[in-house]
Amino acid sequence: xxxxxxxxxxxxxxxxxxxxxxxxxxxxxxxxxxxxxxxxxxxxxxxxxxxxxxxxxxxxxxxxxxxxxxxxxxxxxxxxxxxxxxxxxxxxxxxxxxxxxxxxxxxxxxxxxxxxxxxxxxxxxxxxxxxxxxxxxxxxxxxxxxxxxxxxxxxxxxxxxxxxxxxxxxxxxxxxxxxxxxxxxxxxxxxxxxxxxxxxxxxxxxxxxxxxxxxxxxxxxxxxxxxxxxxxxxxxxxxxxxxxxxxxxxxxxxxxxxxx
Amino acid sequence: xxxxxxxxxxxxxxxxxxxxxxxxxxxxxxxxxxxxxxxxxxxxxxxxxxxxxxxxxxxxxxxxxxxxxxxxxxxxxxxxxxxxxxxxxxxxxxxxxxxxxxxxxxxxxxxxxxxxxxxxxxxxxxxxxxxxxxxxxxxxxxxxxxxxxxxxxxxxxxxxxxxxxxxxxxxxxxxxxxxxxxxxxxxxxxxxxxxxxxxxxxxxxxxxxxxxxxxxxxxxxxxxxxxxxxxxxxxxxxxxxxxxxxxxxxxxxxxxxxxxxxxxxxxxxxxxxxxxxxxxxxxxxxxxxxxxxxxxxxxxxxxxxxxxxxxxxxxxxxxxxxxxx
Numbered sequence: 365x366x367x368x369x370x371x372x373x374x375x376x377x378x379x380x381x382x383x384x385x386x387x388x389x390x391x392x393x394x395x396x397x398x399x400x401x402x403x404x405x406x407x408x409x410x411x412x413x414x415x416x417x418x419x420x421x422x423x424x425x426x427x428x429x430x431x432x433x434x435x436x437x438x439x440x441x442x443x444x445x446x447x448x449x450x451x452x453x454x455x456x457x458x459x460x461x462x463x464x465x466x467x468x469x470x471x472x473x474x475x476x477x478x479x480x481x482x483x484x485x486x487x488x489x490x491x492x493x494x495x496x497x498x499x500x501x502x503x504x505x506x507x508x509x510x511x512x513x514x515x516x517x518x519x520x521x522x523x524x525x526x527x528x529x530x531x532x533x534x535x536x537x538x539x540x541x542x543x544x545x546x547x548x549x550x551x552x553x554x555x556x557x558x559x560x561x562x563x564x565x566x567x568x569x570x571x572x573x574x575x576x577x578x579x580x581x582x583x584x585x586x587x588x589x590x591x592x593x594x595x596x597x598x599x600x601x602x603x604x605x606x607x608x609x610x611x612x613x614x615x616x617x618x619x620x621x622x623x624x
Numbered sequence: 625x626x627x628x629x630x631x632x633x634x635x636x637x638x639x640x641x642x643x644x645x646x647x648x649x650x651x652x653x654x655x656x657x658x659x660x661x662x663x664x665x666x667x668x669x670x671x672x673x674x675x676x677x678x679x680x681x682x683x684x685x686x687x688x689x690x691x692x693x694x695x696x697x698x699x700x701x702x703x704x705x706x707x708x709x710x711x712x713x714x715x716x717x718x719x720x721x722x723x724x725x726x727x728x729x730x731x732x733x734x735x736x737x738x739x740x741x742x743x744x745x746x747x748x749x750x751x752x753x754x755x756x757x758x759x760x761x762x763x764x765x766x767x768x769x770x771x772x773x774x775x776x777x778x779x780x781x782x783x784x785x786x787x788x789x790x791x792x793x794x795x796x797x798x799x800x801x802x803x804x805x806x807x808x809x810x811x812x813x814x815x816x817x818x819x820x821x822x823x824x825x826x827x828x829x830x831x832x833x834x835x836x837x838x839x840x841x842x843x844x845x846x847x848x849x850x851x852x853x854x855x856x857x858x859x860x861x862x863x864x865x866x867x868x869x870x871x872x873x874x875x876x877x878x879x880x881x882x883x884x885x886x887x888x889x890x891x892x893x894x895x896x897x898x899x900x901x902x903x904x905x906x907x908x909x910x911x912x913x914x915x916x917x918x919x920x921x922x923x924x925x926x927x928x929x930x931x932x933x934x935x936x937x938x939x940x941x942x943x944x945x946x947x948x949x
Contacts, residue, residue, distance in 0.1 A: 414843075415843060415844070416840050435847065451837075463833070463845060
């Protein structure tokens with residue numbers, strides 16, 4: 365069953381097409397990773413899904429068109445982790461994660477006991493309980509990424525959108541963050557759509573890859589189908605080789621130009 | 625949990641400060657302290673003045689904090705979108721074109737013109753910003769506000785340039801802000817606006833907290849950012865226009881008070897808004913005291929005192945704490 369479906373999703377900015385009509389399905393509990401060079405339209409796809417930019421075509425979550433949803437309803441269906449989240453310096457981790465419950469609080473209401481319990485529970489699940497009273501400005505890069513993820517998880521949405529979740533992290537924290545996403549995906553049955561630059565990591569965690577190039581979908585499929593040297597060199601304009609481990613993991617390695 | 629409790633402590637402290645300011649404001653004046661002053665002066669001169677100072681200070685501080693919240697900009701005050709320019713222009717026109725002949729009118733045209741001018745200017749700003757803005761809405765709104773403020777001050781300068789020295793002096797004094805003529809009538813006039821606008825703004829303090837993560841993320845958290853911005857700006861503007869119409873343009877309160885509160889009690893609007901009300905009221909009551917005493921029997925304009933006292937205080941705060949919104 366496909367949890368998430370794009371039908372002819374397109375995005376343009378002032379007449380310039382950023383995403384050509386895109387049709388894709390993501391199975392419930394699946395992880396789709398959008399890859400492609402800078403400017404290929406990965407972020408535009410993610411941002412159009414959560415209503416940040418206007419789009420043509422449709423996005424449906426569990427069969428319901430997001431265009432028919434109110435802002436609040438959509439935020440219960442899709443949780444978004446932006447590339448560079450805004451972290452108010454003197455807010456505590458607990459207050460920040462509690463923001464994830466906003467879609468469930470009525471207009472003039474305040475966070476209910478259930479909302480607070482959910483925030484506490486998510487902090488516990490992500491091993492952040494000790495952090496709850498820390499101010500955001502005191503957190504390291506890896507910790508920041510985890511609390512932003514915690515806020516998105518607290519939103520309780522079935523679909524999680526991640527815009528380059530690991531671009532600011534070192535290799536250890538990249539692994540930690542993606543492991544966390546993967547654990548949440550399995551434990552909570554989340555459907556994940558991420559945009560990523562690191563092709564090896566993308567192939568390692570996502571079960572499907574979609575390669576965008578100049579706003580169009582040029583390749584999609586399992587990591588083994590998409591991460592091929594000839595495809596990557598055509599669309600990234602790079603000279604790479606792809607090494608396959610015995611377990612099928614694809615490792616993308618840039619070729620160094622031969623020296624005299 | 626501790627953060628919540630600390631919030632109550634700070635609110636309590638702010639209310640104690642306000643109570644102390646009220647007592648001082650009533651006791652001190654050119655006619656002497658409580659014991660020697662007669663009841664008539666206390667009741668008809670000082671008390672309405674203290675009450676009006678409290679309303680004006682509370683409203684400007686609350687509106688300033690709310691504006692800073694919806695625009696996510698620490699340098700913003702309630703005059704951002706042209707309220708000051710519009711009020712100033714309205715007042716200038718009334719003063720320049722024969723206010724003396726209107727003394728038998730049913731309503732005093734000066735506060736009315738200031739009020740209407742402020743509301744009109746912000747409305748024009750909003751329409752222009754929404755119609756022509758291709759950038760993110762808040763940026764285009766701020767730029768439209770700059771344009772409207774320039775326009776109103778140009779018209780104002782044109783009117784003043786053709787006026788007599790007396791008119792210019794009167795306008796100038798009005799612009800600096802004053803509570804000299806405060807009466808219970810003024811208090812009754814302004815109170816409903818302040819109460820309604822204050823209630824609306826306080827009801828949006830949680831939304832302002834969500835907006836701290838920016839328009840985009842607030843939207844993905846289910847907030848109808850555009851609508852909330854309109855509601856908050858409208859409420860803050862109506863309240864600001866009402867108090868400005870009776871007090872003139874008192875500078876600095878709308879920026880300095882929310883900042884001072886933020887630096888001491890943290891940036892959450894659940895705390896900043898209510899505490900700013902109490903601190904803003906106390907600040908303006910206290911700032912009004914030297915105004916009546918310094919050049920007695922003449923008055924020092926309130927706007928001069930607020931800036932003169934507020935600016936150094938603000939600098940000390942900036943030095944000791946980091947400014948955040």
